[in-house]
Amino acid sequence: MDIIRSLLNPASRCVLCGSTGYNDVDLCAPCSAELRPANPICVCCALPLTTPGDSQHFCGSCLQNPPPYSFVYRLADYAPPLDRIILQLKFNQKLHLARLLGTLMARDIRQQALTLPDLLIPVPLHKQRLQQRGYNQALEIARILARALNVKLDRHSCVRHKATREQTGLPAQQRKTNIKGAFQVRHDVRGKHIAIVDDVMTTGSTVAELSKALLQQGARRIDVWVCARANV
Ligand SMILES: [Zn+2]
Numbered sequence: 030m031d032i033i034r035s036l037l038n039p040a041s042r043c044v045l046c047g048s049t050g051y052n053d054v055d056l057c058a059p060c061s062a063e064l065r066p067a068n069p070i071c072v073c074c075a076l077p078l079t080t081p082g083d084s085q086h087f088c089g090s091c092l093q094n095p096p097p098y099s100f101v102y103r104l105a106d107y108a109p110p111l112d113r114i115i116l117q118l119k120f121n122q123k124l125h126l127a128r129l130l131g132t133l134m135a136r137d138i139r140q141q142a143l144t145l146p147d148l149l150i151p152v153p154l155h156k157q158r159l160q161q162r163g164y165n166q167a168l169e170i171a172r173i174l175a176r177a178l179n180v181k182l183d184r185h186s187c188v189r190h191k192a193t194r195e196q197t198g199l200p201a202q203q204r205k206t207n208i209k210g211a212f213q214v215r216h217d218v219r220g221k222h223i224a225i226v227d228d229v230m231t232t233g234s235t236v237a238e239l240s241k242a243l244l245q246q247g248a249r250r251i252d253v254w255v256c257a258r259a260n261v
């Protein structure tokens with residue numbers, strides 16, 4: 030029986046160090062322990078706060094200029110070793126890593142008992158970029174989340190109709206201009222609580238722009254779910 034079981038469920042292997050996986054994912058216990066998110070963080074945008082002990086506070090930027098989304102969930106900071114996994118997924122065709130990241134996020138989201146949205150919307154890629162890359166990493170992560178959390182995946186309501194430059198490497202102000210008007214919402218999202226899914230959130234200009242487009246079409250509330258939050 031053990032042979033059959035191991036054939037059906039081959040032992041998981043850590044994608045970072047090759048040791049035996051832990052908790053049925055392709056990551057070992059010591060490598061999992063490295064995915065530690067910063068604390069305390071802003072209750073809205075998830076950036077680290079400088080004052081220790083704050084657990085219900087907004088950062089200065091969210092207080093002065095409230096973003097269009099209500100809440101950001103992140104699995105961990107954009108730092109080693111998570112950044113390596115994300116880069117492999119995004120640029121190296123390692124699509125199976127979406128399963129690992131989505132599974133880790135779904136487990137954490139359940140554990141934190143976050144309010145689940147009506148819809149998950151992955152940040153869309155422009156069709157040119159989709160053709161070059163062959164897949165959208167945000168969609169691949171969202172598929173796993175949708176299945177694990179039993180939330181509807183909506184991959185058709187939003188399109189990126191403007192071919193923008195890669196945001197990576199652009200300063201904050203240019204990121205905003207670059208992404209302005211990039212998204213179009215084609216279906217009715219009135220009254221919906223939506224979580225936008227992406228791999229990394231840096232300045233937040235992409236998810237803010239998509240949030241605005243969804244709110245303009247009547248969405249009730251927007252959350253952002255990302256694997257990693259870069260501290261900018
Ligand atoms: Zn490991």
Ligand SMILES: [Zn+2]
Pocket residue numbers: 071072073074075076087088089090091092
């Ligand atoms: Zn904030």
